[in-house]
Amino acid sequence: MRRTTTLTIALILALLLGAAHAQTPRIDGIAYAHVSLTITFGGNQAPTYTLEGSIFPRVEWTRQCFPGRCATGMATPLGYWYDPDHFATSPQYHKEEIDHLRQWEALGPAFLVAYFGTFGEAFESYPTRNFAAIAATRPQQEWYRPENMWMPPAEMERSFPQLRIQWGGNQEPQTTVMTGYSELVTSIAGAIQGEDTRLTNDDIAITTLTPYDPLRELAFLAPDPDVIASSP
8 A cells, every 4th residue: 555655646746747858747727627515414413514526637748658658648636637749639538538537536545556456457448458569450449448447336426526625513624635645644654653543434425516427429540559548
């Protein structure tokens, strides 16, 4: 879990800070956003209120290359970045990145564990284990299948919003930023200090005011076998 957390932080920092040789990242719009309000009534207690929401910007950034492969887009719990040149010829990839945001928000920190535990096969729209070989020998319509991506069921959607504010009843107002991630950091810090810390998420209730409306399927264009269309 510590390695997973370190990797998450590294990915986020890479997005925010960029590399010295790369184009400066530029926010060019909002990819996906929502807000919800839950009112809970119980017994003789005053009602409690939970306000939750997330806003995911999209960031223009040139493709990033690592040993053996290049990526033209990546989703994170804070939003997603994309190579404007590559996405200009493959606009369907924007929908794919929004779907990755929904995966992140449903699973929270467990997303990376699930992603790497399945080698990404369950979460991507293409075969991750032999992508380069398959993309080089088969037409895109045979391997690019967005319908194969795991998408959260209704009861799991938006379980880990970026912001949660709770008030009312007998409790003091509470504000949590990066729900799930902040609890994970607190748990790790406590474990380092020898405390018995456990992550719980029993009180999540979600009422959606802005339901997700997926884009219609777009025409698929010829792939670039040397480039990964997107990553989580």
